[in-house]
Amino acid sequence: MNKNDTTKTKILDAAEQLFAERGFAETSLRTITARAKVNLASVNYHFGSKKSLIQDVFDRFLSAYTENLTAELSLLEDKLDSDLDTKVMLSAFVKPLFSLENRRKNSISTFMRLLGRAYAETQGHLRRYVTDKYGFVLLRFMVIFQKAYPNLSNDQIFWRLHYTLGSLIFTLAASDALREIAASDFDKTMAIEDVIDEMIPFLAAGMKA
Amino acid sequence: MNKNDTTKTKILDAAEQLFAERGFAETSLRTITARAKVNLASVNYHFGSKKSLIQDVFDRFLSAYTENLTAELSLLEDKLDSDLDTKVMLSAFVKPLFSLENRRKNSISTFMRLLGRAYAETQGHLRRYVTDKYGFVLLRFMVIFQKAYPNLSNDQIFWRLHYTLGSLIFTLAASDALREIAASDFDKTMAIEDVIDEMIPFLAAGMKA
DNA sequence: TGTACATCAGTGAACGCGCGTTCACTGATGTAC
DNA sequence: TGTACATCAGTGAACGCGCGTTCACTGATGTAC
Helix, strand or coil: CCHHHCHHHHHHHHHHHHHHHHCCCCCCHHHHHHHHCCCCCHHHHHHCCHHHHHHHHHHHHHHHHHHHHHHHHHHHHHCCCCCCCHHHHHHHHHHHHHHHHHHCCCHHHHHHHHHHHHHHCCCCHHHHHHHHHHHHHHHHHHHHHHHHCCCCCHHHHHHHHHHHHHHHHHHHHCHHHHHHHHHHHHCCCCCHHHHHHHHHHHHHHHHCC | CCHHHCHHHHHHHHHHHHHHHHCCCCCCHHHHHHHHCCCCCHHHHHHCCHHHHHHHHHHHHHHHHHHHHHHHHHHHHHCCCCCCCHHHHHHHHHHHHHHHHHHCCCHHHHHHHHHHHHHHCCCCHHHHHHHHHHHHHHHHHHHHHHHHCCCCCHHHHHHHHHHHHHHHHHHHHCHHHHHHHHHHHHCCCCCHHHHHHHHHHHHHHHHCC
16 A cells, blocks of 8 residues: 555545644544545544644644755855845745645645644644744744844844744635635736745835835 | 623623634633623523624624724825825724724734634635625725825735735734743833834835835 | 513523544454464 | 464444533513503
């Protein structure tokens, strides 16, 4: 059997998509296993619980993303002594998303929808899990911006990074619907990569305002 | 009995807060009625169903917001022939939020959390309900920007407004947690009004980039 | 002013349903001697 | 190479629980004559 076709992978694939579409509580294990065409009990056999399944769905995405991202960040850190353009810095943040999309279609919007849902869980286990395990990425990014823009205070950079994060997550999570509107109202069909490219100048102008 | 203390109002108040904190599916009617100190069956007596309760929670917020907003928009539209500063235009969008906060504490972050959850409902009834009933606000705002910035294409304005929306909703929804971090890490305590004020230059720079 | 009836706000208990999880079990594959 | 046992992946059915909703009912207030 193909390794990408194991029961465990089939469950992760189905759960990822359904969680992104409907949310965690709104998606039952019965819906997931029906979509994945596997037995109901196999979720608890492979993952132990629904909670663990949710974390594993995240882990697969976040580890793929940060693996690509850390390489980009190292590249940036090497160039810190020379002048760094804001657009180049933001691209480093965004480029690893393209690799995700190459691997599987709609990965970006699925990923962003999941991230949005994780942040919405104000008091849930998921938000802490994500920030504990992957908060260092934001920190490393902050250090880079501090060196590139010594005239901005630390807390200004902190806030502006979150404005940027908000734009990215919100726009890309809803990008399917927004692209549809743009296509019908303005005759402008765009791939999700185009949407991201259009965001960079907007965000760069804000960051150095 | 005080009109603000009726069973119906008590339910709306409790539901609003719990929905914003945990989400719609994650909040049971039993939790709501326990918090509101009313009988379980009274939710279905006053609202008919949980679904209707959710819509009514939204309606109360959105009607209060748009009531304030339409006045601001009319003011802007009157001044369209003269030069309009981007910051002034964005302030019109944001000022009505302050009135909400004056009425009751934490209204802004509660409102934004609810909006974020509504947008997350990709296929749910709530997203359509919100956009159907209040999408005209965004449209009116688009027209204003089109006249103020004739050099930008319609679809550019469309996208940039959504970047702005994303920043606002995401940052303000998480503002409690973010303000806490800013206070402990940078010794910078801010009211939510300060957070909004700091966003305006960032967003204005992006809009006219 | 008094009586009869209607409407309204609220209540306690129960309903059936879908949920995550568990359990005893099966059959295939791997390992030891 | 053959036999005995262990491990692994998966399964069908059932479990108890919490959920939104419903129902018959109560008591207070309003309205008509």
